[in-house]
Amino acid sequence: EPEVTQTPSHQVTQMGQEVILRCVPISNHLYFYWYRQILGQKVEFLVSFYNNEISEKSEIFDDQFSVERPDGSNFTLKIRSTKLEDSAMYFCASRLGGGSIGEKLFFGSGTQLSVL
């Protein structure tokens, strides 16, 4: 079964450093998402991306965050200057499009980001 792939599985960084989290969505999918989960808390929506542009973003997704689909297969989340509170599990998700959005939303296994 096709799957969403995320790398790395763990990322440790110093506060103030830039990080790039990488995702390879399912190949024929058209809609892409980033969510995050701080330990013990809910899974939070960050951003959705369609047709090479952001379609929706949350309040969390401020100027320090950006997303890119540089080559038609990868979908990246960049945090420009990490803060301690950015420590979380980051999930990439994708869907084909059309029909009920949730039924076709596939998640990756996540990248655990630890900011020291």
Place this chain on the structure above:
Amino acid sequence: DQQVKQNSPSLSVQEGRISILNCDYTNSMFDYFLWYKKYPAEGPTFLISISSIKDKNEDGRFTVFLNKSAKHLSLHIVPSQPGDSAVYFCAASDRGRDDKIIFGKGTRLHILP
């Protein structure tokens, strides 16, 4: 701002019995509801969904009930099996408005032998 609330952080159920996971929501514009299951070190996987025009949807051992007037939904698992031990997330969306799904905090289900 918790639009989707799962008030029970954990639940233990005997194998073979019924597991009932509850979820409340505050946004009356939500028109689509979903349950996701999550194992450790994996991403959430879709389990079952229900549109606001229905009050029940069944898929094998899993049934979701929606009570719109109470803004409440529940997931029933019958019979519960050991492999059902996981964290269950309730989620909702306003499909007419935007592209995002709002998740609850999750309920950890333990199936006891």
